[in-house]
Amino acid sequence: xxxPAIDAAxxxxxxISVGFGGIGVIGLLxxxxxxxxxxxxxxxxxxxxxxxxxxxIVYALSIFVSGGGDxxxxxxFHSLVLLFFVAVANAVVYRTILERTKSVTTCQIPLExxxxxx
Numbered sequence: 798x799x800x801p802a803i804d805a806a807x808x809x810x811x812x813i814s815v816g817f818g819g820i821g822v823i824g825l826l827x828x829x830x831x832x833x834x835x836x837x838x839x840x841x842x843x844x845x846x847x848x849x850x851x852x853x854i855v856y857a858l859s860i861f862v863s864g865g866g867d868x869x870x871x872x873x874f875h876s877l878v879l880l881f882f883v884a885v886a887n888a889v890v891y892r893t894i895l896e897r898t899k900s901v902t903t904c905q906i907p908l909e910x911x912x913x914x915x
Contacts (some may be wrong), residue, residue, distance in 0.1 A: 817848065824841060831894070
């Protein structure tokens with residue numbers, strides 16, 4: 798049997814992950830423009846995934862400390878690697894979408910206006 802404080806921490810982390818996952822989905826459905834959808838979807842789901850990974854790490858640490866085997870250290874290591882890949886993928890996708898949705902503005906006067914003024 799595990800410690801009630803650890804069970805409560807895992808439960809709270811899982812509730813946080815479900816909440817932020819829901820915020821990400823609602824943000825995708827409600828926001829009108831691509832930038833606000835992008836921000837909500839990526840940030841909220843990264844927080845959600847991070848909370849799930851953190852709850853797995855807390856669980857593995859609690860079982861390992863109470864006399865578990867080496868497989869729980871492997872679980873912690875794999876969870877940290879997954880968190881690293883999620884962070885890197887988030888940065889790559891965020892920058893890609895930001896570059897593709899960037900509006901092009903120039904300070905040059907159109908050629909037609911310069912002809913009319915002369």
